[in-house]
Amino acid sequence: MYKYVALFRGLNVGGHNKITMVDLKAMLEGADCQKVTTYIQSGNAVFQSDVSPNEIESHLENAFEDQFGYAVEIMVRGDKELQAVFDDYPFFNEERELRFMMTGFAKGGFAPDAETVLANVAEGDELVQIVGNQVHFYFANGSGRSKLGALNFAKKIGTPLTLRNRRTVGKLLELINAL
Structure with missing residues (x-):
């Protein structure tokens, strides 16, 4: 099990790409993430996942687009990287x-x-x-x-x-x- 932070680029900035953190948490949980915690409204989340470091960003970007209907860039770092x-x-x-x-x-x-x-x-x-x-x-x-x-x-x-x-x-x- 890996520990990650996901940093969503451009969420809730200037009234664009508005997503509640409740909806973001639900999307992450639906994408096989556990123990999801979000932090402030600008698109920050920490979680655990079995998805490998090489695959996690594209996995989450695909899940986000499937859930919300548009693409965002997500920068993911592991606990040691952070x-x-x-x-x-x-x-x-x-x-x-x-x-x-x-x-x-x-x-x-x-x-x-x-x-x-x-x-x-x-x-x-x-x-x-x-x-x-x-x-x-x-x-x-x-x-x-x-x-x-x-x-x-x-x-x-x-x-x-x-x-x-x-x-x-x-x-x-x-x-x-x-x-």
Whole structure:
């Protein structure tokens, strides 16, 4: 049995792709997931499943489309991967606000020049670094005001991202460890 976190890209953002967490939980349970717990309305869930790491993303994406009638991208990480994402965040500093510390979970592989592209878009005190299959950001003035935060990641770095702040990643880590 594997422990996973599923991060749904673009759910309940700006009034688009509205799904209740009750319906999302039911969809996951119908897709052979056990001990499902959702966290906040932006499409985060932790669960256990016998589906292998190589198959889990496509398995869930197919189940989602069957249930709701449209496709979304789902980034799935195992419990050890999520722990590494949290531990490897390079810009943690007690004086920085957690809400400005973000991690972008990538769907696929990065373009060879991805980190350079991101660094060239970053402004002022913004920081960016690719670690594994994630991009860590520090948005000094918030992601809403940042050109980096508004970037079309799939087009510019070769893969879509779904971003979560450090507080959310920490809470998801607590939830997955409690499974």
